Amino acid sequence: MELADACQFKVDYAKCVACGECAADCVAEIISPRGDGKPEIAPDQLANGIGCQHCLTICPTGAASALGLDPAKSLPLDGADFAPGSLDLLIRGRRSIRRFSREPVPKKLIRELLAAAAHAPTGVNAMRRRFTVIADPCAMDRFRETTMSAILAAEKRGPLPEVWDWLPDSAREWRKSGKDEVFRNAPHLLAVSAHRDSPCPQPDGLIAMSYFDLLAQSRGVGTVWGGMPYAIVETIAPELRGRLELPEDHILAYIMMFGFPAARHRRTAQRLPEDVHWLER
Numbered sequence: 001m002e003l004a005d006a007c008q009f010k011v012d013y014a015k016c017v018a019c020g021e022c023a024a025d026c027v028a029e030i031i032s033p034r035g036d037g038k039p040e041i042a043p044d045q046l047a048n049g050i051g052c053q054h055c056l057t058i059c060p061t062g063a064a065s066a067l068g069l070d071p072a073k074s075l076p077l078d079g080a081d082f083a084p085g086s087l088d089l090l091i092r093g094r095r096s097i098r099r100f101s102r103e104p105v106p107k108k109l110i111r112e113l114l115a116a117a118a119h120a121p122t123g124v125n126a127m128r129r130r131f132t133v134i135a136d137p138c139a140m141d142r143f144r145e146t147t148m149s150a151i152l153a154a155e156k157r158g159p160l161p162e163v164w165d166w167l168p169d170s171a172r173e174w175r176k177s178g179k180d181e182v183f184r185n186a187p188h189l190l191a192v193s194a195h196r197d198s199p200c201p202q203p204d205g206l207i208a209m210s211y212f213d214l215l216a217q218s219r220g221v222g223t224v225w226g227g228m229p230y231a232i233v234e235t236i237a238p239e240l241r242g243r244l245e246l247p248e249d250h251i252l253a254y255i256m257m258f259g260f261p262a263a264r265h266r267r268t269a270q271r272l273p274e275d276v277h278w279l280e281r
């Protein structure tokens with residue numbers, strides 16, 4: 001997005017009731033009232049918008065628009081029921097899935113999950129994230145093979161860091177028996193990366209991945225965070241970045257595996273109380 005296009009603020013003045021909400025909610029503070037109290041942005045201020053669409057989403061009459069978008073195409077929130085109990089149960093009931101069905105998750109469903117996850121916030125609304133998806137289980141098999149080979153190649157180059165020194169044995173075990181401790185035999189993989197020049201690349205990616213995690217579980221798709229694949233790409237076999245076609249100027253935020261679960265959890269875990277410190281002075 002060009003900076004000059006960052007806003008494209010438009011108002012349907014026939015619909016506008018001059019309530020001032022768009023100006024009050026504008027983080028860039030660039031919306032000001034005209035003589036009749038209805039909003040406008042001075043042309044020299046347009047480039048200071050961050051494209052967040054707060055003006056579009058807060059307008060009570062659907063008069064304000066940004067980025068050339070039609071407010072009528074947004075999902076209405078008035079009267080929406082977020083079913084807090086369901087969301088709470090979803091969070092409490094989410095488990096890491098380590099036994100996956102081979103049945104592929106339809107690409108349409110993956111697209112829907114990513115489209116919703118793309119609503120995750122990014123620092124300064126940078127939105128310079130990329131979702132890299134392995135949607136074809138056969139492509140995932142190829143990536144698994146490449147990764148295992150890369151682990152064994154890394155071992156030949158020299159000893160691996162102590163925390164990962166068991167990985168070559170694990171790769172050999174996968175070759176022998178098919179037991180896959182790295183990807184848990186998942187049929188799909190999601191890697192989220194973000195441009196290194198964006199204000200908060202790692203959090204931007206991790207937040208989107210957390211959203212994807214919960215959305216996936218709400219649609220019957222299981223996930224497991226890929227700490228091992230992440231470490232392998234980041235520290236053991238960085239050549240895998242190229243295999244994932246990650247842009248060179250991107251920071252890899254994290255990796256997640258997903259697919260339909262081959263097992264079902266029947267109840268929530270019972271967590272120990274969190275360490276909460278109430279700072280009151």
Ligand SMILES: Cc1cc2nc3c(=O)[nH]c(=O)nc-3n(C[C@H](O)[C@H](O)[C@H](O)COP(=O)(O)O)c2cc1C
Binds near residue numbers: 096097224227
């Ligand atoms: C950052 C992170 C990395 C993880 N990496 C792996 C991994 O590589 N392999 C795996 O099987 N589980 C991995 N996990 C899953 C954790 O082991 C799991 O979340 C934890 O045991 C709690 O279980 P639950 O997710 O089922 O509630 C990871 C979790 C997180 C948050």
